[in-house]
Amino acid sequence: MTESHPKPTPEAAQSLAEATAAAMWTRDRAAQALGLRIDAVRPGYARLSMAVRPDMVNGHHICHGGMIFSLADTAFAYACNSYNKNTVASACHIDFLAPGKEGETLEAEAIEQSQSGRTGVYDVTVRSASGRTIALFRGKSYRISGEVIAGLQQAD
Amino acid sequence: MTESHPKPTPEAAQSLAEATAAAMWTRDRAAQALGLRIDAVRPGYARLSMAVRPDMVNGHHICHGGMIFSLADTAFAYACNSYNKNTVASACHIDFLAPGKEGETLEAEAIEQSQSGRTGVYDVTVRSASGRTIALFRGKSYRISGEVIAGLQQAD
Amino acid sequence: MTESHPKPTPEAAQSLAEATAAAMWTRDRAAQALGLRIDAVRPGYARLSMAVRPDMVNGHHICHGGMIFSLADTAFAYACNSYNKNTVASACHIDFLAPGKEGETLEAEAIEQSQSGRTGVYDVTVRSASGRTIALFRGKSYRISGEVIAGLQQAD
Amino acid sequence: MTESHPKPTPEAAQSLAEATAAAMWTRDRAAQALGLRIDAVRPGYARLSMAVRPDMVNGHHICHGGMIFSLADTAFAYACNSYNKNTVASACHIDFLAPGKEGETLEAEAIEQSQSGRTGVYDVTVRSASGRTIALFRGKSYRISGEVIAGLQQAD
Numbered sequence: 269m270t271e272s273h274p275k276p277t278p279e280a281a282q283s284l285a286e287a288t289a290a291a292m293w294t295r296d297r298a299a300q301a302l303g304l305r306i307d308a309v310r311p312g313y314a315r316l317s318m319a320v321r322p323d324m325v326n327g328h329h330i331c332h333g334g335m336i337f338s339l340a341d342t343a344f345a346y347a348c349n350s351y352n353k354n355t356v357a358s359a360c361h362i363d364f365l366a367p368g369k370e371g372e373t374l375e376a377e378a379i380e381q382s383q384s385g386r387t388g389v390y391d392v393t394v395r396s397a398s399g400r401t402i403a404l405f406r407g408k409s410y411r412i413s414g415e416v417i418a419g420l421q422q423a424d
Numbered sequence: 425m426t427e428s429h430p431k432p433t434p435e436a437a438q439s440l441a442e443a444t445a446a447a448m449w450t451r452d453r454a455a456q457a458l459g460l461r462i463d464a465v466r467p468g469y470a471r472l473s474m475a476v477r478p479d480m481v482n483g484h485h486i487c488h489g490g491m492i493f494s495l496a497d498t499a500f501a502y503a504c505n506s507y508n509k510n511t512v513a514s515a516c517h518i519d520f521l522a523p524g525k526e527g528e529t530l531e532a533e534a535i536e537q538s539q540s541g542r543t544g545v546y547d548v549t550v551r552s553a554s555g556r557t558i559a560l561f562r563g564k565s566y567r568i569s570g571e572v573i574a575g576l577q578q579a580d
Numbered sequence: 581m582t583e584s585h586p587k588p589t590p591e592a593a594q595s596l597a598e599a600t601a602a603a604m605w606t607r608d609r610a611a612q613a614l615g616l617r618i619d620a621v622r623p624g625y626a627r628l629s630m631a632v633r634p635d636m637v638n639g640h641h642i643c644h645g646g647m648i649f650s651l652a653d654t655a656f657a658y659a660c661n662s663y664n665k666n667t668v669a670s671a672c673h674i675d676f677l678a679p680g681k682e683g684e685t686l687e688a689e690a691i692e693q694s695q696s697g698r699t700g701v702y703d704v705t706v707r708s709a710s711g712r713t714i715a716l717f718r719g720k721s722y723r724i725s726g727e728v729i730a731g732l733q734q735a736d
Numbered sequence: 737m738t739e740s741h742p743k744p745t746p747e748a749a750q751s752l753a754e755a756t757a758a759a760m761w762t763r764d765r766a767a768q769a770l771g772l773r774i775d776a777v778r779p780g781y782a783r784l785s786m787a788v789r790p791d792m793v794n795g796h797h798i799c800h801g802g803m804i805f806s807l808a809d810t811a812f813a814y815a816c817n818s819y820n821k822n823t824v825a826s827a828c829h830i831d832f833l834a835p836g837k838e839g840e841t842l843e844a845e846a847i848e849q850s851q852s853g854r855t856g857v858y859d860v861t862v863r864s865a866s867g868r869t870i871a872l873f874r875g876k877s878y879r880i881s882g883e884v885i886a887g888l889q890q891a892d
Contacts, residue, residue: 338490604795639760646806
């Protein structure tokens with residue numbers, strides 16, 4: 269991952285992505301409380317889903333934008349942390365295109381668009397199960413010190 | 425509020441803002457589930473607070489960005505709906521400046537920057553109780569048909 | 581293009597995109613003054629290039645961000661107007677990833693991500709001739725009344 | 737400016753801001769070519785104006801969004817470089833609220849919202865001479881190595 273290390277094989281990179289996601293998940297009480305599900309994770313990529321529960325609906329009877337954002341932001345987090353380098357969101361932008369409805373399942377797919385130095389850009393698309401595009405999200409990531417899995421061991 | 429109606433007095437506008445917020449709140453199960461508190465609402469303005477609970481922390485042991493966004497987005501919603509015209513978020517941008525910590529109370533203050541036709545721009549600042557700026561949020565609003573309070577009566 | 585008209589054939593849509601771009605170009609004095617070149621236009625798509633001139637450099641000796649934005653924004657404009665419906669930018673976000681240098685040619689490729697009602701979302705990638713990603717741009721479009729080509733005839 | 741130096745007096749900070757702006761301006765060929773005028777500069781603050789020339793108009797007969805952005809982005813640059821630390825734009829967001837017209841003078845006022853470590857957030861409001869709000873811009877800055885005035889001496 270660093271300049272002094274050889275590039276990992278695709279298999280090793282995939283294993284690291286999966287192990288990192290598993291380590292993050294155990295600590296990620298917010299994602300657990302939202303009932304998120306990790307459907308797929310790869311280096312620089314993650315796909316998560318969330319069922320819109322009755323307690324996720326806002327004053328307009330549609331899924332709260334914060335819940336849609338939380339789903340997208342979490343997909344972003346799993347994608348940009350997939351190299352086992354501690355990485356946080358620096359800024360995010362979201363366009364809301366269609367309302368999410370109570371009872372439906374939303375899917376967020378995060379794809380790395382750029383990674384250079386400590387900074388990356390990730391695009392996340394949130395879709396309903398019926399294929400409507402609910403939101404487009406773009407997040408800027410920033411690598412801080414430490415590793416995800418090491419951090420876990422340290423924390424426990 | 426419309427071209428054919430006279431501009432309400434400041435007192436009437438304030439009463440309407442408070443009544444609209446109360447009506448939204450009864451339906452806003454997401455805001456209730458997050459434990460948000462409406463501290464102040466005025467025409468084009470809202471101030472809300474949220475205590476960072478253990479189930480709002482992410483895999484890096486800090487408040488999940490989605491929860492910070494949800495607080496800011498909700499303050500935005502109460503500010504831009506304060507005229508009793510149904511208004512939704514069209515797009516939002518958030519810059520994360522400092523982490524929120526478990527146990528502390530965050531406050532979001534939403535201020536109208538622009539309102540023209542159906543579109544408005546609102547700035548929300550999220551601060552910790554100790555005065556750290558946690559995030560800067562800018563939301564674009566879009567008025568849809570219907571009224572908040574009428575919508576409530578219709579819905580019940 | 582409207583609900584009452586049948587969907588155009590791919591050939592007709594392509595012809596319309598090209599005719600619209602040509603009509604816009606004759607009026608687009610800003611794009612001409614920047615020395616932009618339209619390399620390709622298709623329905624919902626445009627690719628433009630710009631040589632970084634000495635008068636496009638800022639106080640840090642690199643291409644002024646406003647010039648990079650102008651290139652991206654113009655590609656966005658040609659993509660979102662390609663259906664011959666007058667469409668303007670409502671909001672744009674740009675991430676600057678690498679500096680542009682005096683003398684090099686930058687290319688901006690705009691791709692439609694979403695189009696629904698009067699609103700669309702377009703992604704634009706700005707690359708250098710050597711393949712560096714210079715900037716990622718996301719624009720929100722809004723259709724106003726009138727047509728691009730009709731507007732041209734009316735204006736002259 | 738750094739931890740080891742005492743905080744400058746308000747007078748010294750103001751002098752430094754003015755000297756830095758003057759040094760940037762001599763190299764800022766893009767700002768000169770756009771005919772920008774620096775109306776005021778203070779620590780963390782800048783106000784610039786631009787007359788909308790015939791060659792700044794786009795295919796819709798209104799001021800090209802790229803020119804409005806360039807004005808805002810330049811105000812941002814002078815505000816965030818006012819401490820004589822080389823600082824570049826990392827990302828910018830702009831909401832276009834009203835069209836700018838050929839012949840009118842636009843003013844951009846940049847105000848520092850946050851500055852922490854190497855990163856800052858600046859808000860820029862673009863107004864017409866008649867007081868219409870044309871655009872709201874938010875820029876994220878990033879300090880790179882070097883100083884503005886030293887850079888000038890080095891470069892010449």
